[in-house]
Amino acid sequence: MNIIQSAKRISFKIIKRMVRNYVPRSLIFFIDVSISILSAQFTFFLISSVGSGQLKFIHLNWEFLSLVSIQILFFLIFKSYSGIVRYTGFKDSIKQLQTTISTVAALILINELIYSIYQVKILVNGGAIIYGFIAFSMLFLFRVIVKRVYQLIHSDSSSTKAYLLGTSLTDVAIAESIMSDARTNFDIVGFISEVTKLKRTRILTLPILTLEQLEHQKIRGGSSVIVSSQKLRELAIADSNILNQLLELNLKIFKLPELQDWNGESISSEIRKVNLEDLLQRTPIKLQREKLRAIYKDKVILVTGAAGSIGSDIVRQLIRFEPKKILMLDQAETPLHEMSLELESKYPNLHFEKIIANVRNLKRLESIFEDHQPEIVFHGAAYKHVPMMEANSIEALDVNFIGTKNLTDLAIKHKISRFLFVSTDKAVNPTNIMGASKRSAEIYLQSVARDKSITTRFITTRFGNVLGSNGSVIPHFKRQIENFGPVTVTHPDITRYFMTIDEACQLVLEAGAMGNGGEIYVFDMGKPVKIFDLAKQMIRLSGFIPGKDIEIVFTGLRPGEKLYEELLADKENTLPTHHQKILIAKASYDFDAEKLILIENLHYQIANNNEVKSIEVLKKLVPEFIPLTEEERQKNAI
Secondary structure (H helix, E strand, O other): HHHHHHHHHHHHHHHHHHOOOOOOOOHHHHHHHHHHHHHHHHHHHHHHHOOOOOOOOOOOOHHHHHHHHHHHHHHHHHOOOOOOOHHOOOOHHHHHHHHHHHHHHHHHHHHHHHHHHHHHOOOHHHHHHHHHHHHHHHHHHHHHHHHHHHHHHHHHOOOEEEEEEEEOOOHHHHHHHHHHOOOOOEEEEEOOOOOOOOOOOOOOOEEOOOHHHHHOOOOOOOOOOEEEEEHOOOOOOOOOHHHHHHOOOEEEEEEEEHHHOOOOOOHHHHHOOHHHHHOOOOOOOOOHHHHHHHHHOOEEEEEEEOHHHHHHHHHHHHHHHOEEEEEEEOOOOHHHHHHHHHHHHHOOOOOOEEOOOOOOOOHHHHHHHHHHHEEEEEEOOOOHHHHHHHHHHHHHHHHHHHHHHHHHHHHHHOOOOEEEEOOOOHOOOOOOOOHHHHHHHHHHHHHOOOOOOOOEEEEEOOOOOEEOOOOHHHHHHHHHHHOOOOOOOOOOOEOEEEHHHHHHHHHHHHHHHOHHHOOOEOOOOOOOHHHHHHHHHHHHHOOOOOOOOOOOOEOOOOOOOOOOOOOOOOOOOOOOOOOOOOEEEEEOOOOOOHHHHHHHHHHHHHHHOHHHHHOOOOHHHHOOOHHHHHHHHHHOOO
């Protein structure tokens, strides 16, 4: 009894070690040999019970040793003990089957050979087949038990029941991988078809459901949906509404990243929650990498606003083109410090400088240009919050206009090769100080670009809202959802253009490389998005139901805020470029002596902190700047 209990304890310890750690292949080999010995004993026992009727439990004769030796030989040939037991799958069962069939076939051949010479056999041919069945069953059962124990130890009792979106071969392969993953937290309960008419109703014995069936099914088998990155792209390009429909059914959506982005060894560990950027993604951008490398490689590049969301990503995008040095300029100390720590950690060979400075300080900027001699400038530093700038208009003009003018003048003086200005869609027919201040900066850049004696190429890029950028609506909504609402939207019909940070910064770099000087590049932002719909999507992505778990409240348009924004990204107002997502805004501004005087006068009034006079001059310099009246704001709020 003590021997049996000791054997149980040893077996349990071995399995426990196997399910927690990788074990030596020699131990797996030893266990497989032990299983084959046990199988051989069972086989000889069965044969003895049928043949002579005298039961013989232990066989240690030459026949037994021959059988086990043949089996060991094929273990070594096929290396069936080399797989990781906890991840046993279809391929492992095939290898075990090959090993066992080869052993049985060899045993029968040797049997016949010995019989033809000595008139004896190791065991009857039927016994060899019986041994094959027993050995394969026990070898595979051992692996299944270890895998199941591992799953029980590591599994969460509340594993997520999930559907897989799609029924293609790739989707089925993903489902099989998740189902065979020993460490999965997902239990695949079915497939969701993108078509309404089904040719078959089951895959891998699991049901296939259409969206209509899922909608009318009162009790669903799953609470989540897993979708591949490839499928996400296909749905986005096709402008499909499937993901929104799934969200409206209160299903949580998870994605499986691209294979090259995997960090772990388990497919389930790579599954992530779908975010807003995934729902709004578009066709991937194709950059002219060799052309960009030729322009940015081995250059000293100054990036202003480098600690901000746009500036920091421009820095990250530039790294791949191997610049000589990146000058990161910002007035925000802590974010710049955090950015520098990130670069030191991820890119230890990158040469960069962190510079605390304000773009309004001309003398400070002058010293930076003299000390570091930048060759290319990306100017992203700006004040951008519309309501705040309405209340602090002189600050908006000081940073957005004078700051840009300071850098522009220094770029000319120090013969910078390229100057890339990051503008905004709010500069188009502006109704607020922020947009008008950015438009005045655009005008100044275009005015100096007209001078043929100036060698610097001044290029302006104009795009809409960037998802997740500092101070944007996305982080604001996220904070409100974390506090369980309410989520505040200014108007039910307000729309905005959106672009991911990565997409925007890639296009900025591309535009910076293609510009000849004086152009205003407009990015294809896709279709405008209703902020109300955006709020609902974010609430659903967070696992709540809009209007039930978290309320959405309309607060009315803020000072200077438009219902709809304009990019001028249409054929009537733009010209195409070689890049399908970048257009050139047609020139619509007439420069004359009076306009140039207005530019100087605006600079003078801002420098003298004269807010009233500054705005008067701004309206003359930017005649399309027509602030919304209080009556118009009230009307839009209804």
